[in-house]
Amino acid sequence: MKIEDYFASLERGLRQNPLVSHLQEPFTLLASDDYNGIVRGRAFFWDDSFLDLYEVVSTELGYPVRIHYAYTYLQREQRVFRYDNAPHHPGVITFPHHKHIGAQDRLAPSDQPSLSQVLAEIAAWLDK
Numbered sequence: 001m002k003i004e005d006y007f008a009s010l011e012r013g014l015r016q017n018p019l020v021s022h023l024q025e026p027f028t029l030l031a032s033d034d035y036n037g038i039v040r041g042r043a044f045f046w047d048d049s050f051l052d053l054y055e056v057v058s059t060e061l062g063y064p065v066r067i068h069y070a071y072t073y074l075q076r077e078q079r080v081f082r083y084d085n086a087p088h089h090p091g092v093i094t095f096p097h098h099k100h101i102g103a104q105d106r107l108a109p110s111d112q113p114s115l116s117q118v119l120a121e122i123a124a125w126l127d128k
Contacts, residue, residue, distance in 0.1 A: 083099050
């Protein structure tokens with residue numbers, strides 16, 4: 001799989017998701033070569049909440065590997081959650097993967113989520 005294929009699949013999935021109202025421009029999909037690249041953008045939902053996405057991705061193995069990532073979901077300008085793998089919490093059992101919950105930034109262990117899992121969690125928040 002080439003990085004452009006991954007980019008196309010990710011963008012198509014977001015644009016076709018019925019919860020996503022629009023992607024803020026610019027939605028950056030930047031390839032550094034045929035197999036590596038960066039995703040940075042913001043997806044808005046029907047209630048004006050949004051997801052900030054950041055991924056550094058490699059597809060050299062034939063499938064996407066997210067080397068670095070952060071998914072931050074905000075409602076009414078307040079952070080609901082953020083998943084990331086920044087190595088700043090070495091005491092977390094799932095290090096470097098973890099989740100920040102709420103405006104109070106409560107830390108929780110977390111496996112690396114897929115974007116589909118993040119979108120499913122957002123769907124649950126939108127139903128509240």
